[in-house]
Amino acid sequence: MAAMNEVNWLSAEEQRIWRSFLAATSLLQERLDRDLQRRNGLTLVEYAILVHLSEAEGRRMRMRSLADTVIVSKSRLSHQVARLERDGYVRREDCMEDRRGFWAVLTDKGAEVLRAAAPGHVAQVRKYLFDQLSQAQTAEFGEIVTTVERRLRDSSSD
Structure with a gap:
């Protein structure tokens, strides 16, 4: 590992890979977001919120847990949930265990919009x-992104 005042610069190949990764993830998110908005009136973040709520026990999650799961700030989640609530897809409920907390709950209308959006979204992904x-590339890609995600989550306090 380089000393604190030394920079361990990326090699030309690492720089190429890094920039390609940034471009690919940005382009993929932008295309998926645009497609969901056009087809279903949902942003990619809103779709993710509905998915995670649909998979949660009782179709409900604490707002703090939902923010961590969807990987957005609490303020952005609150804004997105407010929009979903306005459209009748989600409702907020007080958390009796913690008077400061709230539950986000997927409504039947939200489950229906998710069912309608999922096939087109999956097709785009x-x-x-x-x-x-290829199958081999998919397996390798899966290992790579899982390793990176795990290490980033394990070092979240850095």
Whole structure:
């Protein structure tokens, strides 16, 4: 490891990979977001909120846990949930165990919009990501992103 005042610069190949990774993730998120908005009137973050609520026990999660799961700030989550609440897809409930906390709850209307959005979203994910990779590349990519995610989550206090 380089000393504190030394910079361990990226090699030309590492720089190329890093920049390609940034561009690919940005382009993928932008295309998926645009498609969801066009087809279903949802942003990618709103879709993720609905997905995580649909998978949660009782279709409900604490707002703090939901923010951590969707990987957005609490303020951004609050804004997104307010929009979903306005559209009738989610409702907030007081948390009796913690008077300061709230539950986000997926409504039947929210579950229906998610069911309608999911097939098109999955088709786009497949088109822009998995159809571009061989089975071996998919397995390797899975290992790579899982390793990076795990290490980033383990070192979240850095």
